[in-house]
Amino acid sequence: MPSSKSPTVPWDRVEAAPLVLVTGPEELLAERAIGRLVGQGLQRDPDALVVQLDASSEASQGVQAAAAGTLFDTSMIVVARSVEHLTDSFQTDSLAYLANPNPEAMVIWRHRSGQRGKKLLDALRAAGANEAECQAIKYDQDKTAFVIEEFRTADRLIDRGAVQALIDAVGADLMELAASCRQLVADTTGRISRDMVDRYYGGRSQATAFAVADAAVAGDVAKAAALARHAMGSGTEPLQLVSALAAKLRTMAQVGGAKRAGLDPVKDLRISPWLASRARQSLEKWDGPSLGQAILAVAQADAEIKGLGGVPGKVGRAYAAERAFLTVAQLAAD
Numbered sequence: 378m379p380s381s382k383s384p385t386v387p388w389d390r391v392e393a394a395p396l397v398l399v400t401g402p403e404e405l406l407a408e409r410a411i412g413r414l415v416g417q418g419l420q421r422d423p424d425a426l427v428v429q430l431d432a433s434s435e436a437s438q439g440v441q442a443a444a445a446g447t448l449f450d451t452s453m454i455v456v457a458r459s460v461e462h463l464t465d466s467f468q469t470d471s472l473a474y475l476a477n478p479n480p481e482a483m484v485i486w487r488h489r490s491g492q493r494g495k496k497l498l499d500a501l502r503a504a505g506a507n508e509a510e511c512q513a514i515k516y517d518q519d520k521t522a523f524v525i526e527e528f529r530t531a532d533r534l535i536d537r538g539a540v541q542a543l544i545d546a547v548g549a550d551l552m553e554l555a556a557s558c559r560q561l562v563a564d565t566t567g568r569i570s571r572d573m574v575d576r577y578y579g580g581r582s583q584a585t586a587f588a589v590a591d592a593a594v595a596g597d598v599a600k601a602a603a604l605a606r607h608a609m610g611s612g613t614e615p616l617q618l619v620s621a622l623a624a625k626l627r628t629m630a631q632v633g634g635a636k637r638a639g640l641d642p643v644k645d646l647r648i649s650p651w652l653a654s655r656a657r658q659s660l661e662k663w664d665g666p667s668l669g670q671a672i673l674a675v676a677q678a679d680a681e682i683k684g685l686g687g688v689p690g691k692v693g694r695a696y697a698a699e700r701a702f703l704t705v706a707q708l709a710a711d
Contacts, residue, residue, distance in 0.1 A: 385510045386510070387510065388406040388409055390509075391413065391507055393418050395484070396475070396501060397484070397507045397509070398486050398507070400488050400511065403511040403512060403514060405552045406551070407489075410511060415456070418452070426454070427641055427644060429456050429458070431457075432458065432463035444478070444482040452481055454483050456485045457471070460487055460497065461490060468496065471500075472497060475501065486506075521544065524543060524554060525540060528558060531558070531559075536568065539573065542574040542575060543578060552655065560621075577617065586617050587621055589601055589608055590624075592604055593702045594622075594706075595659070596706055596710035601703065601706040602702070606699065609699075616679070616683070618702070622701065623672075625659070626675060629656045629660055629668060631646055632648065633660050678697045678698055678700065682694045
């Protein structure tokens with residue numbers, strides 16, 4: 378077993394290897410690191426089989442069995458999440474795997490933070506695992522660099538004042554920042570100006586459409602109502618709120634359907650890894666019938682806001698949006 382420790386690198390520089398460790402609390406960057414690694418593995422072997430493991434579950438398959446391959450010599454890409462909550466048996470199995478790893482497989486261990494699993498982390502580092510560090514982005518200059526890079530990757534330019542306005546409106550959550558960048562890219566053309574940002578996000582003080590949607594699908598009726606009213610009172614259009622909720626429910630339906638069909642939403646449906654991860658978490662409160670009811674409620678609100686149901690004026694549109702959010706939140710809470 379190798380004894381030289383590989384250097385720790387940022388998420389966007391980590392390279393595929395038989396042993397990989399992804400550490401740090403920033404979930405979006407970690408999911409992007411994992412997506413990068415899986416993509417590299419599939420580029421090398423498009424027929425590779427991707428296996429997802431939950432290190433915190435007693436029922437989870439072990440790394441040794443998952444990475445062993447198949448009778449048809451299929452390459453294996455194994456992603457073990459929640460290593461910060463790993464079971465004793467999962468740690469024992471992983472340590473045993475390190476003694477004789479499969480050189481044709483890639484195993485990725487994802488550890489957020491904390492002391493649990495330290496023995497495994499130390500062993501992985503001693504074995505020369507490639508490590509990507511995904512530390513939380515706390516400082517304004519780092520958030521600014523992140524937003525600029527999001528638009529650069531989308532081949533769009535954004536004014537410096539627009540960057541700060543977006544950060545001020547959306548807040549510190551990196552997933553919300555990334556989602557806000559995607560929405561601006563999708564809904565606008567040309568260089569992103571401060572006026573564009575203000576039109577979408579001005580004055581919301583973190584009561585974003587995404588925050589309202591998150592509260593609704595989590596079943597937090599009071600929070601969803603409060604955030605929706607604050608957002609609309611601060612100038613957010615009801616249609617923006619309903620569109621964000623519709624997008625979230627649509628992703629949940631796609632991820633849930635992929636699971637039932639035995640598909641990988643990332644590989645087969647091209648859903649970004651972090652969106653798929655959030656959708657899986659959200660689906661814990663939902664079943665098929667309730668999700669279907671939620672989608673119908675949001676579709677009805679969308680139609681009413683667009684004037685198809687004869688809803689009168691601004692007050693009527695706001696009522697239709699709020700009713701949709703409360704319906705979804707209640708379905709999740711039941």
